[in-house]
Amino acid sequence: MNGVTIIETEKFDVLLNAIATLEETFKATAEELKQLKDPYLTTKDVMAITRCSEKWVQDNKDRIGSTVKGGKLIFKRKDVIEFMEEGYYKLPKPKRDKYLG
DSSP: OOOOOOHHHHHHHHHHHHHHHHHHHOOOOHHHHHHHHOOOHHHHHHHHHHHOOOOHHTTTHHOOOOOETEEEEEEEHHHHHHHHHOOOOOOOOOOOOTTTT
16 A cells, blocks of 8 residues: 655655756766767867867867868867867876875
């Protein structure tokens, strides 16, 4: 036999909103993962990754690495990522003095 649960309308609405938000987050994450599986990028994809204009992408296509297929400029995702990481420098974290904490 199933029981009956009574819940306040306000709490029920909060729960429904949380479920809707979770569903939206799941769909967005699934779409991102689908896109990450695709090894090839369009000029617009490269613009989004580099945060640079279409002209800049066009001007730097040879430095990044590209090909033309079906009349469209295509980039390999790994080449774009490598290009973006080229010359990236991060200062190492300073070592903590064991006596100073």
